[in-house]
Amino acid sequence: MWQFWIDRGGTFTDIVARKPDGSLETRKFLSENPEQYQDAAVHGIRSFLNLQALDSIPKGMIDSVKMGTTVATNALLERKGDDTLLLITKGFGDLLRIGYQARPKLFELNIQLPTLLYKEVAEIDERLDAKGNVICPLDEARAREALRRSKKAGINSVAIAFLHGYLNPDHEARVAAIALEEGFGQISVSHQVSPLMKLVSRGDTTVVDAYLSPILRRYVTQVSDELGGADDTQLMFMQSNGGLTDARLFQGKDAILSGPAGGVVGMVKTAEPAGFDRLIGFDMGGTSTDVCHYAGQYERSFETEVAGVRLRAPMMHIHTVAAGGGSILFYRNGRFQVGPESAGANPGPACYRRGGPLTVTDCNVMLGKLHPSHFPPVFGPNADEPLDVAI
Template identity: 45%
Template sequence: SLAVLLLHSYTYQKHERRVGEIATELGFTHVSLSSAVSPMVKAVPRGYTACTDAYLTPIIQKYLQGFKSGFENELEGVRVSFMQSDGGLALMQEFIGSRAILSGPAGGVVGYAATTYHQQPLVELFDFVDCNPSHITPDRKETCLSNSAQTNMDKDVTTSNTHQNTTENDLSSKTNSRQDVTKKIKSPRKLLPVIGFDMGGTSTDVSRYAGTYEHVFESTTAGITVQAPQLDINTVAAGGGSRLFFHSGMFVVGPESAGANPGPACYKKGGPLAVTDANLMLGRLLPEHFPKIFGPTEDQPLDVAATRTAFADITDKVNSFELSRGSGKKLSEEEVALGFIRVANETMCRPIRALTQAKGHDTSKHILSVFGGAGGQHACAIARSLGMSRVFVHRYAGILSAYGLALADTVQEAQEPCAKTYCSENYAYFSERLQHLESECRTKLLNEGFPTSSIKCEIYLHLRYQGTDCALMCQPYVTDEGAGDSNDDHASSEQPKVRRSSRRTPKKRQTKKATKRGKKQKDCIEEE
């Protein structure tokens, strides 16, 4: 595999394409051209993106080939789509490595955005009507915390199903008529933004949704800067398999992971102490509710004794350290386990604050949507630390990222650089280029078989102030469809949607990037 980068290929691609042709003639089976992967100005991030794509795409293609070979006729004539990092679907033949880095967590974001956020009005009904009336279909009942649990996070988590035990008198004193229910649905209160909390085995992914997906177009992971649209997802190395250490008087959680094999100590395969063991030690995991798939023969239950033995050893180290410092305090195994849990919780709170407080949002005015295999074990403690009063535990918590695939849109994107000042003299030029990008995306979607009526286009402009290197992603205010001309539409964007700017009418300067998204609402699953 080969990555090709020429300094000015973002504006003149002919030479880079010729280099790619020569590389193919020399025997390279895969060539990633920077002008094709990321046709943007910055050469270094563009080169990193091409290298990332050249590294990942052959691996993905090998997997896809094996995937196809497992079906009759290798899926010939069958439409197969894969999730991308931006939360949209791409055809199998268009799926590339640079767009797949966060494809797994992206499915979870789409899943909770389409359920937790948009079904808030329906969930509100559970606070004052029977959770199982005939006019509310079972598929609309998302698991959530009732108000009684929200007002006191220290109490046991109570799902909305507890309202089934409400007496008939209580129900009649609130409401039980279909007309009142319909009125409540039609007149919901303002939807609260949602924080997605996806805690798995090796890491935790957090994101924010307030009616629209939040994207970034340049991200740095492990020192590698990639220019590719992706959902704004913060990842921290803290999950159920994160290992527990005691170093120099400090409780340390991760970033090392016990993995699936050997796994935590309770898996009975000689694994190290992990967050899962701490939850088991505190009684938050009940072995009788787990299948007997552990141990060397994979037919045994969770090993509580192994967890207790491992915590006894690390507790001795903690108490020995305290004794060496002259402290008479002696901790129990449960107190040590709780200490590790608190460290893990604070580690997971930091990226949530980065998505909210660091961007001017009040964390307490959000809903915490919890999913992932380990999310429910830490949800209330996380919410309490952040001042959040409402937690949604999704009924598909363990498979929400997969569930989100069925709710995702098919997305085509086109972008190009531009070094012009964003002002009225250049509106005609911007309109012409954006129409070109829109036509490119729309044509691809039409060729995939989507009708024109189901295609929605979104415009994103990356603007920066003169003399700065930080681009702000904006969406212009557009007039009613069919009203006015394109210059009117651009003129109305003199006050762009830049929430992070404190100035009411910022003076816009150099346009760094124009992005066009063509989206098709999936019709295979109908959301009421």
């Protein structure tokens, strides 16, 4: 049976296939090519199996599909997650907006606050003390009213984060049960998502989970359906911490670094046979560049900030710079500038033959540092042309 290992990046999707005879083959596809296919990963699998775009994948052909994806990362960066309701203890409705009042750039005159992920917030009458004892009982009627109002407004995702809820989850659990009764599709509660002290980071992590999990669920369902909904095919996704999880357990809070984390693991496993255990990884993609360090064990962060959002979940310690092969070149204010805007995969750099802007990749092609022969003919409007050297 076939096995597929997929890295779905912002610009390219790389697939390694293990054929039934044990041989390996690799192919590369543009992550976005709406005229040709809806999803690069599924299209790539079909191409290996010599199937047409609308052909269903026969059952019994694929043993497993293991994937690292930037679906959650892109949704967070572009703020394209699901509309989310935040339920929080009365008096703390603006807590996540205020945050820790940190000023990374102390003398910045034009302070840009990050966009909040939740669409609505409702304060719930309830209160626990620092030991988890009930000070104010839960007002279930108020909670149900807030949930019902948001549900009527079209919100289907709810994040529940109460003060000291990690010590005594009874109030959060009861509100979650009410949300389920009211028909919410995604319910994230802080004592399950991040059962630790500090309401700000616990609340932010819970909101991220509620905001992104529906996106992931739809993507997982799409891939699973394309695979024929096959019960005999194991579908797994890379998590931010470097481990694989079953697709049904893939959560928003664990998906932010799904793609880059796979690069760290791949770097270490590639270097091991050669006897190297002190490594610096440099992973330059189309939209960003990731740098990591390894000195005998994986370095992980348990609290970090991604795209202006505080997260508390175990993830690989990776430094990301918003500059890659697709970074657009500008001439602004009398000087040359690279990025941070990226051409992505659609339209992509100018050499992709889709009318894109001048990018770092184009410069490397013109200078001969990138050889068109090393790239598959997947460019142009019909996805069948090589890189354009005569740009």
